[in-house]
Amino acid sequence: DVQMTQSPSSLSASVGDRVSITCRASQHITNYLAWYQQKPGKAPKLLIYGASTLQSGVPSRFSASGYGTDFTLTISNLQPEDVASYFCQKYNNAPRTFGQGTKVEIK
Amino acid sequence: EVQLVESGGTSVQPGRSLRLSCAASGFTFSEHAMHWVRQAPGKGLEWVSSVSSSSGDIDYADSVKGRFTISRDDSTNSVYLQMNSLRAEDTALYYCAKGLRGGSSSFDYWGQGTLVTVSS
DSSP states (O other): OOOEEEEOSEEEEOTTOOEEEEEEESSOOTTOEEEEEEOTTSOOEEEEETTTEEOTTOOTTEEEEEETTEEEEEESSOOGGGOEEEEEEEOSSSSOOBOOOEEEEEO | OOEEEEEOOOEEOTTOOEEEEEEEESSOGGGSOEEEEEEOTTOOOEEEEEEOGGGOOEEEOTTTTTTEEEEEETTTTEEEEEEOSOOGGGOEEEEEEEESSSSSOOEEEEOOOEEEEEOO
């Protein structure tokens, strides 16, 4: 099975900073990669699909890139409301594995 | 407005069965894959099972294969998860999620979850 490895597991940054989270797949998954945001006590929310396509309604400070095995989610101009855990997921076939998550906090 | 409402979660003893339900509204249910994802307390997301539109493709995580069964009823816009032989490690918040499309696609809407606790 394809394993999804995220890094870092947590990060702390200041408001206005640019932060990046990486996700590595153990096998090639083309662009079948999604990113989700989960705020404390809430259900996950889709941010990005197709590795780089912004879901409708998601602020443009979120962007993503990658193809094959290496993917990146970037938050430019970090805002207090971005405090959350972020998960990548491969969805081309089963198992539709999630990364272990990255917790983003404000310094 | 898309809505997904899970129900059926409760506290059960190990070895017992439980059936979760997810009532969907606000979209053409029959055209979308549906999924179950769980999250153990304080842990990350774990994909559990998926059913494609028309139930043509059904998949399970190895951790639940042979014990859980997913099904859908397009006449009532509902998806179900029959959970048998429950174990302590099945304790989690179970989310129902809608697929962006009918087959392989990301999960674009999620319910608020229903809590399953397996304990003696």
